[in-house]
Amino acid sequence: MSAASGDELLAAAADPSRRRLLDLLLEDGEASQTALAQRVPFTRQAVAKHLAVLERAGLVERRRRGREVLYAVRRERLDEAGRAMATVAARWERRLLKIKELAEAAQRAGSVP
Amino acid sequence: MPGTIERDVLIEAPADVVWDVLTDPAQIPRWFSDSAEIDLRPGGAGTLGWREHGSVEIAVERVERPRLFSFRWMSGEGENRWANSLLVEFTLTDEAGGTRLRVVESGLDELDWSEERRREYREDHSSGWATHMGRLRDLFAQEAAAAR
Numbered sequence: 001m002s003a004a005s006g007d008e009l010l011a012a013a014a015d016p017s018r019r020r021l022l023d024l025l026l027e028d029g030e031a032s033q034t035a036l037a038q039r040v041p042f043t044r045q046a047v048a049k050h051l052a053v054l055e056r057a058g059l060v061e062r063r064r065r066g067r068e069v070l071y072a073v074r075r076e077r078l079d080e081a082g083r084a085m086a087t088v089a090a091r092w093e094r095r096l097l098k099i100k101e102l103a104e105a106a107q108r109a110g111s112v113p
Numbered sequence: 114m115p116g117t118i119e120r121d122v123l124i125e126a127p128a129d130v131v132w133d134v135l136t137d138p139a140q141i142p143r144w145f146s147d148s149a150e151i152d153l154r155p156g157g158a159g160t161l162g163w164r165e166h167g168s169v170e171i172a173v174e175r176v177e178r179p180r181l182f183s184f185r186w187m188s189g190e191g192e193n194r195w196a197n198s199l200l201v202e203f204t205l206t207d208e209a210g211g212t213r214l215r216v217v218e219s220g221l222d223e224l225d226w227s228e229e230r231r232r233e234y235r236e237d238h239s240s241g242w243a244t245h246m247g248r249l250r251d252l253f254a255q256e257a258a259a260a261r
Contacts, residue, residue, distance in 0.1 A: 007187075014116040014222035053252050085221075089118045096122040098144035099214060102134045107126035 010088070012057030013081035017042060022073055025060065030072035057081075072101045116222030128205040129210045131159050132179035135203055135214075136222035161186070172198075187220075197223055 004100060012018060017040070024036055035042040051071055054060040058077045062069050124131050134140045141161070142150035146169075151159035157173040172195055174183040183202040188194040199220045206213045 007240050010221050011223070016116075016222075018222075085118075088218070088221070089120060091116055092218065094119045095144050096120055096214060096216060098132050099131065100122050100124045101139065102143055103131045103212075105127040106134065107130050 009057050009081050010084050011061070012053050012059055013078070014085070015050070015053075017046065018075070019053055020048070021054065022078065024028050025071060025073045028109065030063075030070040030076055032070055036071070117217060117219040118221070119215065119217045121213055123208060123213055125211040128179040128207065131212045131214055135205075136176075136178075136182055144245055151161055159184070174200070175202075186216070 008096070014027075020040055021036060025031060028035075031045055033044070036051075037047045040047060051060060052108065059081065061074055061076055062070045062071050064070075087093055115248050134144070136151070136153055138149040138159075140152065141151070146161035147164045148162035151157065151171065151173065153173060153176055155176055155235040156174060157176075159173060160168050161171060162168045169186055170188060172185045172188070174185060175181050181202070181204050183200060185195055185198040185200050188198040189196070197220070199218055202217045202219075204215045204217075206215075
């Protein structure tokens with residue numbers, strides 16, 4: 001399975017329903033699709049769809065236990081997603097500070113450069 | 114990890130001065146991309162260029178001088194490319210004799226890949242989409258390195 005881009009990782013981790021599934025999996029360690037569906041306010045099909053997105057992004061992995069399929073969080077990828085979000089926020093913070101610097105300099109100079 | 118990023122800053126300058134820094138294509142390269150072209154009207158098109166990463170198309174949404182400026186970027190490809198894109202909204206409000214500049218970037222949780230795009234990416238690593246994703250990944254990596 002190819003590594004997901006930073007973009008896909010962000011999209012996978014940023015959705016509130018998927019975050020809820022990640023929270024439940026972090027609590028339980030691992031769980032089946034059925035077990036997860038019983039604890040969320042959305043349909044089994046939605047659970048399946050979200051798990052597929054999370055799996056493609058490398059945030060969860062599955063294993064078979066007999067006839068059951070169990071999902072678990074890949075914690076190192078979750079940390080990576082958190083860092084990616086923090087990076088996006090930091091990027092905007094830096095841009096705002098630069099705009100501040102430029103605008104205040106222009107104001108002090110009495111004209112827009 | 115929400116689908117929205119919000120940040121704000123208090124600037125000791127009036128809103129119209131901040132507005133010019135924000136929207137003038139001659140000034141945008143001082144805080145954002147390396148180069149910028151922009152048709153500053155609702156529905157206007159624009160391009161942000163990075164020496165290292167190439168160009169990104171932008172679509173101007175709202176232009177309400179000096180209070181509100183918004184645009185879309187990080188679009189996909191093809192006819193519906195703006196459906197999954199990031200929306201950036203700047204608002205400027207008077208505060209403490211200066212200007213509170215706020216930015217909200219939304220749509221991070223909607224940047225989902227359609228099955229078709231995913232297949233195209235797998236099958237053709239030289240496709241425009243793959244290049245775009247590669248650029249975005251590089252941007253993230255560069256910023257992460259700069260943040261350390």
